[in-house]
Amino acid sequence: MSVKFSENQFDLKDSSFVKKLELTGIGLFVVGGIASLVAALVLEEHAWEAFLESYLYAYIYVLGITATCMFFSALQFLTNAGWSALVRRVAELFTPFIFVIAIGMLPIIFDVLTSHHLYHHWLDPQAHEVGNEHYDPVIVGKSWYLNPTFFCVRLIAYVLVWLAMYFVIVKNSFKQDTSADDQSPTRKNKVLSAIFVMLYALSTTFAAFDLIMSLDPHWFSTMFGVYFFAGNFVTTLSLIAIFTVLLKEGGYLPQITSEHYHDLGKFMFAFTVFWTYIGFSQFMLIWYANLPEETLFYQERLHHGWQYFFYALIVFHFIVPFSALLSQKAKRNPRVLIGVGLLIMVMHAIDLAWYIMPSFSPHGFRYRLLDLGLLLLFAGLFLFWAARQYKSHKAVAVNDPFMRESLELVS
Amino acid sequence: MEEQTLTQPVKSESAETEASAHMEQPDARATSDPLAVMGDFVDPNEVTDAARAIHAAGYTDFDIYTPYPVxxxxxxxGMKKTILPFFSLGGALFGLGNAIFLQWWTGTLHYPLNIGGKxxxxxxxxxxxxxxxxVLLCALTTAVVMFGLLCKLPQWHNPFQKDAGFRRAVDDTFVVVIEAKDQRFTVDSATNLLEKLGASNVRLVNV
Structure with a gap:
């Protein structure tokens, strides 16, 4: 049963929301750009190397959110979710950023092929030379997997998977907007999302292994991909919740009720717990087994100042959001959703810094202006890109077959 | 009501055979004291609207029995929010405190054991x-408090069960029950209200 909306409803082309979003994006981009330039050229001795490290950090932040927005969309199709018909498009309008993500992979591939900075541990030819003082049998043993050719092929494969996910799942969802009677795009997505959810799981897991875990090729954890996913998912849900609240409070999505807030709040609450559960499982097994090759990771991250990030994560990525979202009233309160959502988004940046940056600076805490600058630059670009999408798409999937269910949602 | 219930054994077979004639022939066992007025609905949306109207009319002691959760x-x-979550929280905190105390006290004070240098x-x-x-104590507290304290279960008999139509609440009917213990209850007003709301088979059930 389809629901008729008026022609111009959810058309935010000329709204102040989009203008503000665009300006915020440009503002963050400019501030971040200037900060990065100053930091790279004035403060850093080795500008290119410093740039690469910060770039990887900021890039992974937006990469995770963009890919996970597509996963969120696919998940709604896969589960026949009715509650989210009003909300799903909010996530989908972030996903065209995947083109920036695709191009953004180039500096990393360039570094692997030529300047050998980020992954110098396993790219070092001396480590592969028998008899050399830097000879490293562990790295030689992993060289079938960690070699420049295969590495670059994999990075390109991940990008292709994410692009395919965009062109199949998100484009099909957009196609449903044009016709209320023909539900074949939604029906197709239901089947295809099953495949793409699996491909998403594999691609982000291995992207986390390749981009982050191989910075320190001696260390390994099978939980790492899930940990990366958990952080991304709770951050993505926070972003969706923040935008849903902003659109509703701005009067653009009057159909959103506290029932939708409640569902988003439950989702955020559940996945902060999931993130903690995965993070703790990874930590406790390594702590208890106490094997030198595994504890190295936490050795670096629990000393030299990095431990303050670790403690901050426990408090502000778990205890505060958990307590804040525990009651039903809080989950239905838009201010709480915005507050906790922003907190989680900031803590995800801290989380990434905590597990990426010590690989470059194991013996001293470091959070540089360049890290923050590039993060803001990417965030600005991300918001600007999203604002552009509101000009060519409606803010709601108007012809979604589940629209009535979402409108009458009681959670 | 409770005492009377105990003195009246459940006669399930006879009640079923009397089902069709219930409206016309008053139950021989029934006294003249009204217990409740019942009415049937077949549509969940209609029964939700009816519930809103009954609540708006000021009734508080009424309930709706449905074949599935609506x-x-x-x-x-207009039901008040349950206090159950606070019992759950209490149970959870008690469990957490217990777990910390048990491990700390046995491990460090009562019987310290060196296990692998940990x-x-x-x-x-x-x-x-x-x-x-x-989780365990939270779940147990929730279950025990919900069933035992708030729902007053187990309860072997409820006088509503004498009404044959009431049993269809577990099958295909949404049964609205306005109880006589309500302050506003009169047989006429409750019957009129239910009939006005479109209930079928509106009937008086005596104690």
Whole structure:
């Protein structure tokens, strides 16, 4: 049963929301750009190397959110979710950023092929030379997997998977907007999302292994991909919740009720717990087994100042959001959703810094202006890109077959 | 009501055979004291609207028996929010406290054992037990308080069961029951209200 909306409803082309979003994006981009330039050229001795490290950090932040927005969309199709018909498009309008993500992979591939900075541990030819003082049998043993050719092929494969996910799942969802009677795009997505959810799981897991875990090729954890996913998912849900609240409070999505807030709040609450559960499982097994090759990771991250990030994560990525979202009233309160959502988004940046940056600076805490600058630059670009999408798409999937269910949602 | 219930054994077979003639022929066992007025609905949306109207009319002692959970019904009925979550929280905190105390006291004070050079107590290895006991006692408290304290179960008999139409609430009918203990209850007003709301088979059930 389809629901008729008026022609111009959810058309935010000329709204102040989009203008503000665009300006915020440009503002963050400019501030971040200037900060990065100053930091790279004035403060850093080795500008290119410093740039690469910060770039990887900021890039992974937006990469995770963009890919996970597509996963969120696919998940709604896969589960026949009715509650989210009003909300799903909010996530989908972030996903065209995947083109920036695709191009953004180039500096990393360039570094692997030529300047050998980020992954110098396993790219070092001396480590592969028998008899050399830097000879490293562990790295030689992993060289079938960690070699420049295969590495670059994999990075390109991940990008292709994410692009395919965009062109199949998100484009099909957009196609449903044009016709209320023909539900074949939604029906197709239901089947295809099953495949793409699996491909998403594999691609982000291995992207986390390749981009982050191989910075320190001696260390390994099978939980790492899930940990990366958990952080991304709770951050993505926070972003969706923040935008849903902003659109509703701005009067653009009057159909959103506290029932939708409640569902988003439950989702955020559940996945902060999931993130903690995965993070703790990874930590406790390594702590208890106490094997030198595994504890190295936490050795670096629990000393030299990095431990303050670790403690901050426990408090502000778990205890505060958990307590804040525990009651039903809080989950239905838009201010709480915005507050906790922003907190989680900031803590995800801290989380990434905590597990990426010590690989470059194991013996001293470091959070540089360049890290923050590039993060803001990417965030600005991300918001600007999203604002552009509101000009060519409606803010709601108007012809979604589940629209009535979402409108009458009681959670 | 409770005492009378005990003196009247359940006669399930005879009640079923009398079902069709219930409206015309008053139950021989029934006294003249009214217990409740019942009415049937077949549509969940209609019964939700009816619940809203009955609540708006000022009734508080009324209930709706449905074959499956109907979303939003409790809000339409104007039900107060349950205090159950606070019992759950209490149970959870009690479990957490117990788990911490048990591991800390046995590990460091009562019987310290050196196991693989690990500390006698650490929140890290204690976490799974803390988590499990928190969840366990939270769940147990919730279940016991909900069924035992708030729902007053187990209850072997409810006088509503004498009404044959009431049993269809577990099958295909949404039964609205306005109880006589309500302050506003009169047989006429309750019957009129239910009939006005479109209930079928509106009937008086005596104690």
């Amino acid at each position: 979303h939003g019904l409790e809000k339409a009925m 500390p006698f107590f650490s929140p890290w290895f204690g976490m799974p037990v803390m988590f499990e006991l928190t």
